[in-house]
Amino acid sequence: MSKQYDVVxxxxxxGGYVAAIRAAQLGLKTAVxxxxxxxxxxxxxGCIPTKALLRSSEIHHxxxxxxxxxxxxxxxxxxLKKIVERSRGVAKQLSGGIGHLMKKNKIDVxxxxxxLKGKGSFEVDNxxxxxxxxxxxxxxxxxxxxxxxxxxxxxxxxxxxxxxxMTPETMPKNLLVIGSGAIGIEFASFYQNMGAQVTVVEMxxxxxxxxxxxxxxxxxxxxxxxxxxxxxxxSVEKLEEGKGxxxxxxxxxxxxxxxxxxxxxxxxxxxxxxxxxxxxxxKIKTDRGHIVVNQWLETxxxxxxxxxxxxxxxxxxxxxxxEAIICVEKLAGLNDVHPLNTSNIPGxxxxxxxxxxxxxxxxxxxxxxxxxxxxxFPFIGNGKAIAMGEAxxxxxxxxxxxxxxxLGAHMIGAEVTEMIQGFGVAKSLETTELDLMHTVxxxxxxxxxxxxxxxxxxxxxxxx
Amino acid sequence: MPVNILMPALSPTMTEGKLAKWTVQEGDExxxxxxxxxxxxxxxxxxxxxxxxxxxxxxxxxxxxxGVAVNSVIAVLLEEGETANDIGEVSADAPAPAPxxxxxxxxxxxxxxxxxxxxxxxxxxxxxxSGERVFASPLARRMADxxxxxxxxxxxxxxxxxxxxADIEKAVKEGVKAPAxxxxxxxxxxxxxxxxxxxxxxxGQPYEFEAANGVRQVIANRLLESKQTxxxxxxxxxxxxxxxxxxxxxxxxxxxxYKVSVNDFIIRAVAKSLRDVPAANAxxxxxxxxxxxxxxxSVAVASENGLITPIVKKADEKSLTTISKEMxxxxxxxxxxxxxxxxxxxxxxxxxxxxxxxxxxxxxxxNPPQSCILAVGAGxxxxxxxxxxxxxxxxMSVTLSVDHRSVDGAVGAExxxxxxxxxxAPAKILA
Numbered sequence: 001m002s003k004q005y006d007v008v009x010x011x012x013x014x015g016g017y018v019a020a021i022r023a024a025q026l027g028l029k030t031a032v033x034x035x036x037x038x039x040x041x042x043x044x045x046g047c048i049p050t051k052a053l054l055r056s057s058e059i060h061h062x063x064x065x066x067x068x069x070x071x072x073x074x075x076x077x078x079x080l081k082k083i084v085e086r087s088r089g090v091a092k093q094l095s096g097g098i099g100h101l102m103k104k105n106k107i108d109v110x111x112x113x114x115x116l117k118g119k120g121s122f123e124v125d126n127x128x129x130x131x132x133x134x135x136x137x138x139x140x141x142x143x144x145x146x147x148x149x150x151x152x153x154x155x156x157x158x159x160x161x162x163x164x165x166m167t168p169e170t171m172p173k174n175l176l177v178i179g180s181g182a183i184g185i186e187f188a189s190f191y192q193n194m195g196a197q198v199t200v201v202e203m204x205x206x207x208x209x210x211x212x213x214x215x216x217x218x219x220x221x222x223x224x225x226x227x228x229x230x231x232x233x234x235s236v237e238k239l240e241e242g243k244g245x246x247x248x249x250x251x252x253x254x255x256x257x258x259x260x261x262x263x264x265x266x267x268x269x270x271x272x273x274x275x276x277x278x279x280x281x282x283k284i285k286t287d288r289g290h291i292v293v294n295q296w297l298e299t300x301x302x303x304x305x306x307x308x309x310x311x312x313x314x315x316x317x318x319x320x321x322x323e324a325i326i327c328v329e330k331l332a333g334l335n336d337v338h339p340l341n342t343s344n345i346p347g348x349x350x351x352x353x354x355x356x357x358x359x360x361x362x363x364x365x366x367x368x369x370x371x372x373x374x375x376x377f378p379f380i381g382n383g384k385a386i387a388m389g390e391a392x393x394x395x396x397x398x399x400x401x402x403x404x405x406x407l408g409a410h411m412i413g414a415e416v417t418e419m420i421q422g423f424g425v426a427k428s429l430e431t432t433e434l435d436l437m438h439t440v441x442x443x444x445x446x447x448x449x450x451x452x453x454x455x456x457x458x459x460x461x462x463x464x
Numbered sequence: 465m466p467v468n469i470l471m472p473a474l475s476p477t478m479t480e481g482k483l484a485k486w487t488v489q490e491g492d493e494x495x496x497x498x499x500x501x502x503x504x505x506x507x508x509x510x511x512x513x514x515x516x517x518x519x520x521x522x523x524x525x526x527x528x529x530x531g532v533a534v535n536s537v538i539a540v541l542l543e544e545g546e547t548a549n550d551i552g553e554v555s556a557d558a559p560a561p562a563p564x565x566x567x568x569x570x571x572x573x574x575x576x577x578x579x580x581x582x583x584x585x586x587x588x589x590x591x592x593x594s595g596e597r598v599f600a601s602p603l604a605r606r607m608a609d610x611x612x613x614x615x616x617x618x619x620x621x622x623x624x625x626x627x628x629x630a631d632i633e634k635a636v637k638e639g640v641k642a643p644a645x646x647x648x649x650x651x652x653x654x655x656x657x658x659x660x661x662x663x664x665x666x667x668g669q670p671y672e673f674e675a676a677n678g679v680r681q682v683i684a685n686r687l688l689e690s691k692q693t694x695x696x697x698x699x700x701x702x703x704x705x706x707x708x709x710x711x712x713x714x715x716x717x718x719x720x721x722y723k724v725s726v727n728d729f730i731i732r733a734v735a736k737s738l739r740d741v742p743a744a745n746a747x748x749x750x751x752x753x754x755x756x757x758x759x760x761x762s763v764a765v766a767s768e769n770g771l772i773t774p775i776v777k778k779a780d781e782k783s784l785t786t787i788s789k790e791m792x793x794x795x796x797x798x799x800x801x802x803x804x805x806x807x808x809x810x811x812x813x814x815x816x817x818x819x820x821x822x823x824x825x826x827x828x829x830x831n832p833p834q835s836c837i838l839a840v841g842a843g844x845x846x847x848x849x850x851x852x853x854x855x856x857x858x859x860m861s862v863t864l865s866v867d868h869r870s871v872d873g874a875v876g877a878e879x880x881x882x883x884x885x886x887x888x889a890p891a892k893i894l895a
Contacts, residue, residue, distance in 0.1 A: 336623060336624060338621070338622065338623065402610070403603060403606055403607050403610065404603070404606060405603050405629070429601060429602075430601030430602060430603035430604060430628055430629055431601070431602050431603065432602045432603050432606055434602070435602050
């Protein structure tokens with residue numbers, strides 16, 4: 001007889017482990033299947049270790065601007081090995097923490113690769129040792145991986161993806177980053193700040209194309225000021241490996257250019273992990289590499305659900321975690337469960353300067369037919385920003401003129417990733433401009449700019 | 465535990481009555497349905513039946529006592545195994561539970577009212593439902609306002625039933641369907657008896673379903689609530705119209721290209737009558753009566769969406785032609801659904817005129833929280849007796865529906881007398 005559970009979650013990333021904990025909290029007999037490491041990519045090879053690296057590059061940046069703050073130091077050096085070790089240590093600490101959480105919630109951790117067998121049963125293969133299980137509810141949280149294209153394939157040494165990019169043994173001198181989405185631009189920012197010459201190639205006509213145009217333009221200006229090279233409306237056609245060098249053929253609006261780099265990072269999107277999990281034994285449908293689900297994260301196979309990156313954009317850990325809660329509470333029969341409103345999911349990019357946003361961009365709002373009011377407030381008008389020596393940035397807000405709904409908020413500058421939740425709360429509660437105007441923001445904080453931006457949208461800005 | 469037998473309320477307005485006679489004595493065994501006492505009010509005598517089984521433990525109010533307050537304890541019923549010693553447990557001034565007695569009346573009126581829910585429990589003021597807090601996001605509130613929706617009409621799907629943007633969008637797109645939880649509590653709009661749709665579906669009876677729009681839903685909720693919770697009574701009077709018709713043709717001759725209608729005269733006559741009898745311009749407020757100081761007359765207008773009642777405000781201060789022009793504008797916009805909320809919300813008295821359809825008389829349902837509605841029939845030639853001889857007169861019958869909680873029969877009659885006086889001596893209307 002196979003071992004039976006109420007809920008089994010396949011994949012222990014920020015979607016999977018959260019689903020397991022919530023299910024256990026609700027008194028369901030729960031297990032999680034993981035093939036590699038608790039915490040998934042986010043915790044082990046994504047969000048968290050890169051934040052550790054970016055903290056190092058931020059310190060590097062500050063150390064080279066000590067004079068501004070009245071310090072001096074000679075012979076500033078860094079030890080790349082230690083920086084990477086610290087990053088790995090952070091990931092390890094947190095992964096261990098997930099292990100404790102599983103134990104505390106009496107969740108069985110089954111190691112191996114899971115494959116669905118239909119009708120609530122599945123098999124786990126742990127290095128050839130196979131075991132059968134069954135569960136009333138199976139949640140697929142298998143995540144995603146870096147996309148490669150036929151002409152853009154990683155070799156793990158000179159042409160790499162995120163994993164190698166966050167464990168460098170040596171600093172590249174001349175680095176090419178293909179793709180300027182969140183992942184690409186964070187690595188570009190890290191290496192540029194650590195002293196490498198970085199070139200970013202982006203297919204669209206602006207960096208971070210999902211962000212508001214104004215924010216993209218602001219970011220680009222800052223990157224160029226830091227010495228980064230940015231090639232827009234361009235694609236890399238060919239990568240030729242030479243002796244320690246990679247020759248890249250870049251098509252810039254039809255004009256071909258060959259440039260040499262000592263390292264190339266591929267950040268050209270991600271694809272869902274839908275292979276080898278037995279989808280063929282079920283009625284589950286996929287669409288362009290992602291599992292198709294309804295608003296309750298139910299697949300076409302009864303009793304099988306999917307959450308997180310494997311069901312598609314936005315590929316964000318917090319989206320996965322939130323879907324996990326919705327999925328589990330719904331299957332457990334709880335009342336007062338509500339589908340996820342994707343326009344209320346904030347996105348954060350930890351380059352320097354940081355970028356954070358929630359909701360519609362100005363352009364998208366217009367496309368959707370809204371008549372809008374736009375507010376802006378620059379960091380240069382904020383006391384705290386100037387005191388911090390971080391006077392470059394912008395807070396932009398977009399309102400529906402008719403209803404006063406906050407359609408979107410877009411920020412660039414220091415610590416904006418810690419501020420965006422304020423607008424997230426506002427959007428979730430469906431506040432209007434009035435509620436935001438009536439909110440008292442503390443002084444002196446960067447958050448005052450959020451207030452001022454709202455005031456500006458209605459012609460009431462004070463400090464500008 | 466011993467059960468208190470309480471003084472029943474025989475009509476919604478009854479506050480006290482006379483305990484005319486006990487038909488049982490202490491120590492008598494009674495079963496449910498046994499007559500135990502007779503109670504007298506100014507209107508009727510009725511029998512009080514035992515609801516529970518037991519022994520009459522103690523008679524608290526002796527026979528012949530007058531002015532016994534409703535819900536006071538008149539006797540104590542002992543259940544099996546209990547003795548008179550247990551009676552001490554019963555607190556005489558315990559909060560009045562649902563009355564443990566049922567009344568059987570010999571008087572028709574009282575019998576009718578004894579079946580009304582208002583007797584069993586004190587009825588809430590009809591407006592109370594709207595006083596409950598409705599949870600809605602700031603954005604939803606603003607959007608509801610912009611779309612002329614009442615939050616009470618919208619079903620919330622947000623956290624803990626909070627009304628959110630999506631709910632307003634749905635309500636705007638699909639019309640308001642479900643009754644708001646607040647109104648559902650006070651009766652709701654779902655038929656309590658037969659579910660019409662379920663029955664039609666079961667019988668295969670063909671129909672076309674038309675989802676209720678906001679106006680229809682309000683009509684359903686408000687009028688159901690009115691008929692269930694407001695103790696209506698009706699007064700009818702005939703008014704001779706000949707003098708008024710003559711005056712009207714004169715007025716219309718003077719006013720070039722503009723016609724004053726009979727209805728305009730009626731509005732004016734109602735306004736003047738309400739000045740004379742202000743007690744008819746009132747609302748029951750649960751613990752008292754609101755006597756309106758302005759004479760705001762609501763006039764029922766049929767629109768495509770359903771009945772709506774625009775208001776001629778301070779009608780007593782306006783001339784006949786002003787009322788006429790204002791009413792024409794209001795009715796026109798009412799039919800197009802273009803009235804602003806302040807133009808149809810409020811009012812102290814309603815006129816509903818179906819005379820143009822040839823209706824002779826009808827009884828209208830009170831438009832809460834108002835106390836009176838005047839149902840106006842057609843003006844038609846009838847045989848009348850004048851000075852002992854048959855004569856022909858143009859006669860219009862009007863029926864006043866009255867909320868007895870706030871307006872008594874005499875007040876209603878007084879109002880109708882004033883109205884009849886104005887209609888039959890119309891020069892006074894113009895004054």
